[in-house]
Amino acid sequence: MKGYSAWSLIREGLRHHLGWGRAWGSPEPRRRYEVVIVGAGGHGLATAYYLARNHGITDIAVLEKGWLGGGNTGRNTTIIRSNYLHDPSAAIYEKARQLYEDLSQELDFNIMFSPRGVMMLAQTEHEKRVWQRVAHANVLQGIDTRFIGPEEVKRRVPIINIDGPRYPVLGALWQPRGGTARHDAVAWGYARALDRMGVHIIENCEVTGIRTEGGKVVGVDTGKGPIDCGKLALVVAGHSSRLAEMAGFRLPMESVTLQAFVSEPVKPMLDVVVMANTVHGYISQSDKGELVIGGGTDGYVNYTQRGAFHHVEETVTALVETFPVIGRMRLMRQWGGIVDVTGDRSPILSKTPVENLYVNCGWGTGGFKAIPGSGWAMAELVATGEPGALAEPFALSRFREGRFIDESVAAGVAH
Amino acid sequence: MLRLTCPHCGVTAEETELHPGGEAHLVRAGPGASDEAFEAWLFARRNPMGVHFERWRHVHGCGKWFIAARHTVTLEVFGTYPAQTKAPPAELIARIRDKVPDWEGWPAGGALRGADGEGTEGGKA
Ligand SMILES: Cc1cc2nc3c(=O)[nH]c(=O)nc-3n(C[C@H](O)[C@H](O)[C@H](O)COP(=O)(O)OP(=O)(O)OC[C@H]3O[C@@H](n4cnc5c(N)ncnc54)[C@H](O)[C@@H]3O)c2cc1C
Ligand SMILES: [Zn+2]
Numbered sequence: 421m422k423g424y425s426a427w428s429l430i431r432e433g434l435r436h437h438l439g440w441g442r443a444w445g446s447p448e449p450r451r452r453y454e455v456v457i458v459g460a461g462g463h464g465l466a467t468a469y470y471l472a473r474n475h476g477i478t479d480i481a482v483l484e485k486g487w488l489g490g491g492n493t494g495r496n497t498t499i500i501r502s503n504y505l506h507d508p509s510a511a512i513y514e515k516a517r518q519l520y521e522d523l524s525q526e527l528d529f530n531i532m533f534s535p536r537g538v539m540m541l542a543q544t545e546h547e548k549r550v551w552q553r554v555a556h557a558n559v560l561q562g563i564d565t566r567f568i569g570p571e572e573v574k575r576r577v578p579i580i581n582i583d584g585p586r587y588p589v590l591g592a593l594w595q596p597r598g599g600t601a602r603h604d605a606v607a608w609g610y611a612r613a614l615d616r617m618g619v620h621i622i623e624n625c626e627v628t629g630i631r632t633e634g635g636k637v638v639g640v641d642t643g644k645g646p647i648d649c650g651k652l653a654l655v656v657a658g659h660s661s662r663l664a665e666m667a668g669f670r671l672p673m674e675s676v677t678l679q680a681f682v683s684e685p686v687k688p689m690l691d692v693v694v695m696a697n698t699v700h701g702y703i704s705q706s707d708k709g710e711l712v713i714g715g716g717t718d719g720y721v722n723y724t725q726r727g728a729f730h731h732v733e734e735t736v737t738a739l740v741e742t743f744p745v746i747g748r749m750r751l752m753r754q755w756g757g758i759v760d761v762t763g764d765r766s767p768i769l770s771k772t773p774v775e776n777l778y779v780n781c782g783w784g785t786g787g788f789k790a791i792p793g794s795g796w797a798m799a800e801l802v803a804t805g806e807p808g809a810l811a812e813p814f815a816l817s818r819f820r821e822g823r824f825i826d827e828s829v830a831a832g833v834a835h
Numbered sequence: 836m837l838r839l840t841c842p843h844c845g846v847t848a849e850e851t852e853l854h855p856g857g858e859a860h861l862v863r864a865g866p867g868a869s870d871e872a873f874e875a876w877l878f879a880r881r882n883p884m885g886v887h888f889e890r891w892r893h894v895h896g897c898g899k900w901f902i903a904a905r906h907t908v909t910l911e912v913f914g915t916y917p918a919q920t921k922a923p924p925a926e927l928i929a930r931i932r933d934k935v936p937d938w939e940g941w942p943a944g945g946a947l948r949g950a951d952g953e954g955t956e957g958g959k960a
Contacts, residue, residue: 672878
C-alpha cells in the first residue's frame with residue numbers, strides 16, 4: 421500500500437484515479453489474538469492504534485458487526501472542543517484535541533481537522549454565569565477559552581440574531597482552537613494505519629457471546645466462529661449493555677437516540693461552530709456548504725437510529741429564531757445514532773468484574789471529539805491492566821463511591 | 836411519534852404531552868443495604884433491546900405516573916397500567932409473550948451482577 425502525497429495525487433490524477441489501492445484489507449480471522457476489540461467505531465480503532473503505537477502490541481483483531489465507522493462515529497456532527505468544567509474531563513478531551521491537531525500527518529490521511537473556533541452561546545443569566553465559571557476553570561486547566569460579549573459574538577457570526585425575543589444572546593464561551601473534523605476520515609485514517617501495522621479489522625463480524633473461565637475472559641463467539649483472546653475490550657457505544665450482559669454484568673447506562681440533520685448546500689455563511697444549549701440546537705457549515713445541525717435526544721430507551729419526530733421541529737424552531745436568515749432553507753437528510761448515556765453523563769473507561777475484560781463506553785452525545793484521547797487512555801488500560809492518569813477517574817467504581825464527574829456531557833445538546 | 840394511553844384519565848397522548856421517567860419496577864435497596872446494592876438500584880439499568888417496562892408521567896394532563904410496556908426496537912407499545920403496582924398485570928405479560936416469543940419474561944435478568952460484581956436483584960419487583 422502506498423503513502424499519500426502531493427505527488428501521488430498528481431500521478432493518480434493523470435491516470436483517472438485507477439491506481440489507488442484499498443486503504444485496508446478484509447482478512448480472515450485467526451483462531452486467537454492477544455487482544456480482541458469489539459466495535460470498529462472511532463474509539464475501538466483508536467484503542468487498537470495506540471496499543472500498537474504506544475505499547476507495541478499488534479496481535480489485535482477489531483471485530484465489527486457492520487462496516488467500520490458505521491455507528492455513531494459516522495453519524496455525528498463532528499464538533500471538537502475541550503471546554504469542560506471538571507479536571508478529569510478537561511484532561512482527556514484536551515489530550516484528544518491536541519492529538520487531533522496533527523492527526524492527519526500522523527496517520528498520513530487527511531482528517532480535515534478544522535480548528536475554526538467553537539462558540540457556546542449564553543442565552544440566560546444562569547447560562548452566562550455557568551460559562552464564565554467554565555472559562556475560569558479552563559484557565560486553571562491550561563485550556564484556551566474565554567467568555568466573550570454579545571458584540572464579539574455578532575462580529576464573529578454576522579448572521580446571528582443577538583436580540584431574539586425569547587432568548588437574547590448575552591455572550592458566549594469561546595474556544596478558538598475548537599472546531600470540526602471529517603468523521604469518516606478519522607475512522608478510515610486509523611483503519612488504514614492499523615492495516616499497515618498488521619492489525620486485523622474484521623467487518624461483518626458480530627460478537628454474539630463472551631466466553632469466560634474462572635472469572636477470566638477467554639474468547640468471544642462471533643458470526644465468523646469462535647475467537648480466543650488474552651484480553652477483551654468492549655467499545656460498542658449504544659450496544660454496551662448488550663455486550664456487558666453477555667459477560668454477566670450490568671452497566672449504569674441507557675441507550676437513547678440522538679438526531680442530526682443537514683441542509684441543502686449554500687454559499688459560505690458561517691465559519692465557526694455555534695452551539696445554543698438553552699434552545700437546543702447546534703450548527704456549523706461543512707466544506708460542501710451544507711449546514712450541519714444537531715438536535716435533541718429522546719428521553720427513553722430507543723434502539724431505532726431514528727429518533728422522535730418532534731425534535732426536528734424543536735431544533736428547527738430554535739435555529740430559525742437564532743439565525744432568521746436560514747428560515748427558508750430546506751433540510752436534506754435526517755438520521756439518528758444510538759448514544760450511550762451514563763448515570764453522571766460522563767464516559768466509562770474501566771476494568772470490569774470479569775478479569776482481562778475492559779469497557780470503553782458512555783461517551784453519549786459527545787464522544788467524537790474524544791476519540792484520540794480515549795484511544796490513548798484505553799490502550800494504556802488494556803496494555804498494562806491498570807488505568808493511567810487519564811482513565812483512572814472514569815472507572816466504574818465511581819458510581820459506588822459517589823465520585824461522579826457530573827458534566828452533563830450527554831445533555832442532548834452541547835456537542 | 837410515540838402515543839401512550841394514560842391509564843388514569845384515559846387520554847391517549849402524544850409523547851410531547853408526557854414525560855419519560857426511566858426503568859420501572861426498581862426496588863429501592865435498604866435500609867442497611869450494602870453500597871453495592873444501593874449503587875445497583877441507583878444506576879445499574881437493564882437497557883434492553885426488546886421489551887422494556889418504563890415509567891411515564893402525564894405532565895400536561897392529569898399529572899399522574901403510570902407504567903408503559905414498550906419494545907425498544909420496534910417501538911410497539913404493549914400496554915400501560917398505573918404506577919401503584921409491584922408487577923405488570925398478568926394479562927399484559929401474556930399478551931407480550933404472545934407477540935414476542937423470544938422474550939425472557941417477567942421478572943427479567945435477576946441473575947445479573949451489578950458493575951461491581953455483587954449480586955443484585957435488578958429488574959425484580
Ligand atoms: C447525531 C449525533 C451527533 C453527535 N454529535 C457529536 C459531536 O458533534 N461531537 C462529538 O464529540 N460527539 C458527537 N456525537 C457522539 C459521538 O458520535 C459518539 O460519542 C462517538 O462516535 C462514539 O464512538 P464509538 O467508537 O464509541 O461508537 P460507534 O462509532 O457507535 O462504534 C461502535 C461500533 O460497535 C459496533 N458493534 C455494536 N455491537 C457489536 C457487536 N455485538 N459485535 C461487533 N460490533 C458491534 C457497532 O456496529 C459500531 O460500529 C454525536 C452522536 C450522534 C448520534
Ligand atoms: Zn392522565
